[in-house]
Amino acid sequence: MSHQSLEEPSLEEAKAFIQEALSRRRMLLVVGNCMVDYEGRASSKLDWGERLLVVKSDGSVMVHRPTGYEPVNWQPPGSIFHVEFEDGKLKIRATRLQPKEVLNIFFDRVYHVFSAELRDEGEFSMYVTEMDMQKALLTMPELVEEGFQPLAAEKELGESGFLDILGQDSQGNLVVVEIKRNPAGREAVLQLERYVKTLREKTGKQVRGVIVAPEIRREAQGLLAALKLEFRQVSPRRCYEVLKAGKGRKLSEFI
Amino acid sequence: MSHQSLEEPSLEEAKAFIQEALSRRRMLLVVGNCMVDYEGRASSKLDWGERLLVVKSDGSVMVHRPTGYEPVNWQPPGSIFHVEFEDGKLKIRATRLQPKEVLNIFFDRVYHVFSAELRDEGEFSMYVTEMDMQKALLTMPELVEEGFQPLAAEKELGESGFLDILGQDSQGNLVVVEIKRNPAGREAVLQLERYVKTLREKTGKQVRGVIVAPEIRREAQGLLAALKLEFRQVSPRRCYEVLKAGKGRKLSEFI
DNA sequence: GCCTAGGTCCCGTAT
DNA sequence: ATACGGGGCCTAGGC
Structure with missing residues (x-):
C-alpha cells in the first residue's frame, strides 16, 4: 500500500496534494x-x-464534525470534483449529477492531509437478513407452523404491495406470512392486514395472517388481536442455523 | 488545535498512540x-x-472500506473502548451498552495514525424541513388554498396517528392537510385517507383531504383520485421564503 | 431510468 | 426509557 501525508501544509501545498490524490x-x-x-x-x-x-476512490464524500456518527455534509459515490482557490480559500467542489447536487467545502487552514491507495478484497458476511429469514422459512416451513406449505414468495398484490410468503395450513386455509427481522410494530400488523384483506376480497375465502419476527412489540399486540391476526416467534439465529444446514438445496424446490 | 500523527508505527507504538487518543x-x-x-x-x-x-470524541466509530459512502461496520456515539493485544494482533473493542453490541477490530499492520482535538462551534442550518413547511402553511394558509383557515396542528386522531393540520375551507368544510417535504407517495395518500375517514366517522360531516408536497408521485395519483382526495403543490423554497418573511410572528397567533 | 423495501439504519421528539 | 416518523436518508433489487 502506498500512502503519503503532510503536516501543516500551506493552502497551496494542500491544493496540490488534494488534486494529486483526487486525480x-x-x-x-x-x-x-x-x-x-x-x-x-x-x-x-x-x-x-x-x-x-x-x-x-469512488467519489464518496463525507464531512465529519468532532462528534456525531453521521457526516454533517456528504456526497454519495460518483461525485465529480473541482479544486480551486476562491477569495483566498481552498475550495473543493463535489458535484453529483442526478439528482443535481453541489457540495462546496472551503478551507482557510489545513492541519493534515493524507492519501493512500487501499487494497481491500476481504469478504463481508452478514449472518442473517430478512431475505435469509424468508429462505429459512421456505426451507423449513414448520418454522411458521406444523403443516404449513408455502405456495409463493414475494407475490405481488396490486396496490397492496408484495407479501413475503403465501401458503396454506394443514386445513387448506390460505395463510399470508409477513416476515420481520426486527421486533414487529403496529406498521407490520397493518401491512399484513392489507394483504389479508386484499386476498379475502380476491378469493372470497377465509385467509389467515401470520407475522413471523424475533418478537412483537407490546403496542402492536392489541391491534394484532383485534384484527384476528397471529404472531409466530422466530429468532434470526434459528434462521441462520437452518440456512447453514440447508446449503446446497435450491429455493426452486420449495416454491 | 493540537494534533499528532505517526507513519508506519509498530503495533506497540500504534497501541500506545491509540490508547492515548481514546483516553x-x-x-x-x-x-x-x-x-x-x-x-x-x-x-x-x-x-x-x-x-x-x-x-x-463522543465514542462514534466507523470502519470505512476504500469505496462506498457508508461505513462497513460502525458503532454510534457513547461506545466504550478497550485496546489490547490478542494473538499478536492489535485489538480495539468498541462496546455499546443498549442494545448490547460489540465491535472488534483487529489490526495486524498500521500504516498511519492521527489524532486531534477539533474545535467546531460552527452553526449548521438546513433551509427547509417538514416542520418548517408546517409553520409556513400556518403562517400563510392561502398556500393550501384561498380561504383556508387552520384550526389545529399536530392533532391526535386515536389509532390513526397525528394529522399535520386540521382546518376549514371557505365553505366551512373540515379540511385535513397532510404535509410532505418530499414527493408524496401512496403511503401519504393512505395516511391522509385514514385521517379523513376517522374524522368523518367522528363528526359525521363531510371532510376534505389535501396533500401538500413538492410533488406527487405518478403511482399515487390514481389512488388519490379514487379516494377523492386532493393535491396542492408547494415547494420547500416557497416555504423558506414565507418563514424568512414571517419571522417574529408567533405560531400561537394562528392556532 | 424510476420506484420499492430494508437498515446493526441514525436521529429527534414526544410519551 | 421507549415508541414513532423523517432523512439531502443510502443501498440493493425489480421493471
Whole structure:
C-alpha cells in the first residue's frame, strides 16, 4: 500500500496534494478549518469550524464534525470534483449529477492531509437478513407452523404491495406470512392486514395472517388481536442455523 | 488545535498512540490492515483488508472500506473502548451498552495514525424541513388554498396517528392537510385517507383531504383520485421564503 | 431510468 | 426509557 501525508501544509501545498490524490483516485483525508455549503434536494450551510473531510476512490464524500456518527455534509459515490482557490480559500467542489447536487467545502487552514491507495478484497458476511429469514422459512416451513406449505414468495398484490410468503395450513386455509427481522410494530400488523384483506376480497375465502419476527412489540399486540391476526416467534439465529444446514438445496424446490 | 500523527508505527507504538487518543477523547484516525467482527442486533464478519478507522470524541466509530459512502461496520456515539493485544494482533473493542453490541477490530499492520482535538462551534442550518413547511402553511394558509383557515396542528386522531393540520375551507368544510417535504407517495395518500375517514366517522360531516408536497408521485395519483382526495403543490423554497418573511410572528397567533 | 423495501439504519421528539 | 416518523436518508433489487 502506498500512502503519503503532510503536516501543516500551506493552502497551496494542500491544493496540490488534494488534486494529486483526487486525480489518482486515492482515498483522501483532510483535517482543517472549513465552511460548507450544500445545495440540491435541500440546502444547508455550515459555518466555520475544524472538521475531517474524507473522499473515497469512488467519489464518496463525507464531512465529519468532532462528534456525531453521521457526516454533517456528504456526497454519495460518483461525485465529480473541482479544486480551486476562491477569495483566498481552498475550495473543493463535489458535484453529483442526478439528482443535481453541489457540495462546496472551503478551507482557510489545513492541519493534515493524507492519501493512500487501499487494497481491500476481504469478504463481508452478514449472518442473517430478512431475505435469509424468508429462505429459512421456505426451507423449513414448520418454522411458521406444523403443516404449513408455502405456495409463493414475494407475490405481488396490486396496490397492496408484495407479501413475503403465501401458503396454506394443514386445513387448506390460505395463510399470508409477513416476515420481520426486527421486533414487529403496529406498521407490520397493518401491512399484513392489507394483504389479508386484499386476498379475502380476491378469493372470497377465509385467509389467515401470520407475522413471523424475533418478537412483537407490546403496542402492536392489541391491534394484532383485534384484527384476528397471529404472531409466530422466530429468532434470526434459528434462521441462520437452518440456512447453514440447508446449503446446497435450491429455493426452486420449495416454491 | 493540537494534533499528532505517526507513519508506519509498530503495533506497540500504534497501541500506545491509540490508547492515548481514546483516553483524551481526541478524534482518532487509523489506516491499516484489519479484520472486523460485529455482534449485536445482527452479526457480521469482515475478512482482512486495508481500511480507515475513525473514532470520534463522543465514542462514534466507523470502519470505512476504500469505496462506498457508508461505513462497513460502525458503532454510534457513547461506545466504550478497550485496546489490547490478542494473538499478536492489535485489538480495539468498541462496546455499546443498549442494545448490547460489540465491535472488534483487529489490526495486524498500521500504516498511519492521527489524532486531534477539533474545535467546531460552527452553526449548521438546513433551509427547509417538514416542520418548517408546517409553520409556513400556518403562517400563510392561502398556500393550501384561498380561504383556508387552520384550526389545529399536530392533532391526535386515536389509532390513526397525528394529522399535520386540521382546518376549514371557505365553505366551512373540515379540511385535513397532510404535509410532505418530499414527493408524496401512496403511503401519504393512505395516511391522509385514514385521517379523513376517522374524522368523518367522528363528526359525521363531510371532510376534505389535501396533500401538500413538492410533488406527487405518478403511482399515487390514481389512488388519490379514487379516494377523492386532493393535491396542492408547494415547494420547500416557497416555504423558506414565507418563514424568512414571517419571522417574529408567533405560531400561537394562528392556532 | 424510476420506484420499492430494508437498515446493526441514525436521529429527534414526544410519551 | 421507549415508541414513532423523517432523512439531502443510502443501498440493493425489480421493471
